Amino acid sequence: MSFNFDRRTFLKGAGAVGAASLLAACGEKSNNTGNGAAASGAAAPNSTGATPLKEFISFESGNRELESWNMLYTQKAEDANVVTNLWDGLLSFDRYGKVVPAIASSWEHNEDATVWTFHLRDDVDWVDCNGEVKAHLTSKDFLVGFEWVMNAIKNEANNTSMPNDTIVGAYEYYALTKEAGDAAADMTYEDMLAAGVGIEAPDDYTLVFTCPSACPYFDTVAAYNSFYPVAPALIEELGVDGFRSCDNTTMWYNGPYVVEEYIQGNTKSYIPNPNYYDAANVSRFERFTVTMISDGSISLQLYQNRELDEVDLGESNITTIQSDPSNEYNQQLCEKRAKKFSYCFIFNYDKKNTDGTPDENWNKAIANKAFRQCFSKGMVLNKFFARYNPINPLKCENDFFTMKGLCYTSDGTDYTNLVAREMGLDGEAYDGKTMKRLRANNGDITELKKQAMEELSAIGVTFPVHCSYYILAGSTSALDSATVLKQCFTDSFGDDFIVLDVNTFVSSTMKEVVAPKLQSFVHMGWGADFGDPINFLTQIIVHDDNAYYSCNMTNIAGIVNNGPASYQKDLVAAYEKFTDLVNEGRAIVDDTDARYAAFAKAEAYFLDENLIFPTVYDITWCLTHVNEYSKINAMYGPCNYKAVNWETSEEAYTTEQYDAFAAAFDAATQA
Template sequence: MNANFESHSISRRSFLKASGVVGAASILAACGGSSSSTAASTSGAASGAAAPAADAITDYVSFETAKRELETWNFLYSQSASDMNVTTNCWDGLLSFDCYGKAVPAIASSWEHNEDSTVWTFHLRDDVDWCDVNGEVKSHLTSKDFLVGLEWVLNALKNEAFNTSMPSETVVGAAEYYDLTKDKGDAAADMTYEDMLAAGVGVEAPDDYTLVFTCKSPCPYFDTVAAYNSFYPASEDLIKELGIDGFRSCDYSTMWYNGPYLIEEYIQQNTKSFIPNPNYYAANDCTRFEHHTITMIPDLSMGLQLYENGEVDNIDLTESNLTTITSDPNNEHNKFLCEKRPTKYSYQMHLNFQRKDENGNLDENWNKAVSNRAFRQCFYKGIDFTNYYARTNKINPLKCENDYYTMPGVCYNTKGEEYTTLVAKEMGFDSQAYDGKTMIRLRDNGGDIADLKKQAMEELSAIGVTFPVHCYHYIKSGDTTALDTATVLKQCFSESLGDDFVVLDIGTYVSSIYKEVRNVQLHSILQNGWGADFGDPVNFLGQEVLSDDNAYYAQTTSWIAAVEKDPQDYQKDLLADYQEFTDLVTAAKAIVTDTDARYAAFAKAEASMLNNALCIPCLFEVLWCLTHVNEYTKINAMYGPCNYKAVNWETRQGDGYTTEEYEAFSAAFDAATKA
């Protein structure tokens, strides 16, 4: 480390300690070959053996906004990307991914499956240890730890149904064991991995370094399932030491580590500081930062100044930042503007079908309106989000347009057709000419949105709905960027649907959107992003179905599960639409030997969801940034929790990467993935 960089690092750390950022919330969002000059680093990112360049950053500082503070350190418990983006640096599982999204070894050094993909065998490394926050080795990791981890996840009392769906859908006996623990009530606390094995769950550990899973049916994508945190290990010794409640609520100081970093310091709403884990099994096969800090900032409005001051090594740019930079041809940042790859998350606008007011009373006006199919279709077919997209990507806003529910790139059929193109065919989008501006007109199939609005108003007026209907949207208090974005969204509603029909009301929360808004059902709409946990459409669509404790959005965000238990007369058609969708998902799930038929069936289910507007696809994140990191060397998986693992990143001090360099990185990456 040279003297200039050393001085630079000291000034950054003094800022981080003094910043005192306040406020918190977690959102779901829920896991690079470039040019000849970076070929060696790129190869290393894929193989886990990168060598740092002479000018690489050793003390790396990144950022996160205050609304994305983590809410749990327990990797088995979390389903939120804002948690896992941090803890992926502390916990390793069976597999990881390379910079192209290909599964690569982690704790499992190799794996194979039988001819019909029903039995999967993972061979574990014999040099993995658990250590505490001080780097002291506490226990040696063996196959037993994966049995303990799976039992914890499947135990309804211990993990409270979080992350249960993946093993329940795929592993023999897993769903039945979950139900057994649910029936046991408090007695489930005493159940162990031995009880799980005795109950017939399809997992075994024939020796200390072999793990075998038996699937319910052929599952050719099971390696992507096993890479998710449902299948991560846990130490029985630690659980005994902390107790069930203590382990569930463990934090960085009490949990044990087996990943590349330890937490040096954590100041809530301020900083998370990582240092290398001295006991990391892959220490000699990867590059890590000597010090890695994530600093929390109130919102992105102050981000550019922090980057200019050298306080952070990368920053995402807001619409106003881009306007300031691009409107001045002499601005020093113009040649350093880098358009990032799309994140792996499909963002949707989730509708709440059982909204309550601040007194806990049902909001009958909204609930009646949103139960009406024509009303919902006005949202999906009628709102032009172009100006809203520009808040994320001012230069190329339509790169952010999302017209489907499942994220593109999650899976392909045997003909090489990407799954969402099958959804497009089901909905008739592929047969119509793209108008060059937005897909909105294609959604309406040439019809007049005014007719749909008129239909909705007539049908709703007949059951006592008053207009305009108030639609409640919540943002973090004090977040100026979020307020500006919400204001633009309000204008999109107004201009597309008319203030006589629906008005977007902007509310605020103090700390946690989950605790203060979602869990008490205050929202009318809630925008969340979902990233695939494994490579199959059921991971997306299964979050919305009826009568499933593991359907994340149905249980926690749309509250359709609560509606199903106690429906009002005006919600019968809504439940019928949901039942149609659920039945189609169930039928698709049952197809296990024909991938093409399976994906075609899921496409029918997704088309049903969209045509009935049960959820409103909203956007993709395609951001512009200033950065000292080549993101094409980062892990780039469409599923799993590994993408923020800070290993083998190519970085450099001095000037950031240029627009020209990033365009070359992108072109080389695309060429490599198509080769």
């Protein structure tokens, strides 16, 4: 069977706009002279023999609408998940997470991995939103893109942390532009080269990067946003402010798709870029649509109506389907791979009340080590895990700030196992019954709680301490999860110690909650940007303007810079010690095993101080028409949501098929 536009009734017509309408929407042209075969897309074959889908409708939650279309500027996954379909960089990844060519067709490094050379394709063009060619891409576009990122006025320090660490002279050039002030807006890549930054273009299709020390993982770094190209003519056309705030109608594309239509908060529809350089080798959908779902309770209905081709299932739906053998979806429950994010409670150490005054009760409490350690040594989250995975909830347990599978020692040991050894969790595996960190700590916080209450009462803290947690207003699923989390607080701590207060925001967590510092914590995940622990750990150190969590979420950076209150001195001392430990690890560049061991020591110290509280890995169940084991599966970089080479089926996949996909994938990765 086949599905046409009437399956998109929920999308308010967004998916019913054809390619010709796209051209009318973005410019005056009324026809497309690009490659017809590329424009039509080509579905990937199906290993089960089923008919693949020509069009696909995916989803995103309502609180994850993108805020920036600029790959160089954004540091948010919800932005990159969209733009990765529109904008290619040097490298990409395959379904096993292996680095593969994109605009760079090949690359190599010198003996000590300090100089990396990338050879570019000569057939890459930039197109506008109509799919019409605007410029040819050369190595100069990467020089211009890199200068943009490292220019403090142009890119406002976004995405500079990795270049600062891995490219000769990058930090110095950033400091130079910062000192130059507004005049930096007129600086160009020639100024960057003259300043001695370690990037050069010997010819139109060669790029050379020089690292300050051995960097054997640099290819994983080069796949990140910081190293993406931009057409010089586009910046000339839009100006600095215009390019920084470009949208789907003003940006230029070099990726597999262009945006057909965008309705903020509703849908995004992509159609194939008719001039995509790799069209002959990449399968794409004739149309790929992302529907924003403000309330997860309607997702299953949309899937049943075929207004979605995949749906993540919540706890109640999974339980209903699993418990009824006659349910039409009982044999179609598919367990997904863990998403590449390590989720944590990111504590706010400088919380404000809604009137802007300091919330001293919370700030004093969270600055206390015994209070914080009650989370790691006593917080029972099994019911919360079940919101993600009610069938195998303890598979979701996360005990680390970094992510499993990020990197490995020379003998194949996962880096997080090193952290586990430092924390006394080594050998504690998933047993399906008890959280391993609670088994290690015995889950008894009676004495720790008593200590915290005595120490805090002495400095004026009143109990229970109220903990402010914000969710999207009107979202039933968010409210259900928050209700379960509130019960976890009660079950773990009683109502006389810490109480979770559930509050709401209208549309943007960052603007409405985090910017005014109203939260006690945000529940947020960090995904690796490249294959080394430093990209996690530098987000939480102090004395670094690029430390995303420290500067934006925990607000510890401001406390350190402005001077701590008396009750915060031990807190600041812990952050200072952690930062020193991270810097010791960062200085080790000639022995990867020693480097990882030093980082593991730093991370274990951070977690023992409970400066952030790790919570879950997102392992959900779904109903789906796509084999997710055919998707890009990198632990780092922005490419995982690129909708290319997906294996799909007009008939929903079964549990049995997904088990076979998982087994084949595991066998391939362990071979």
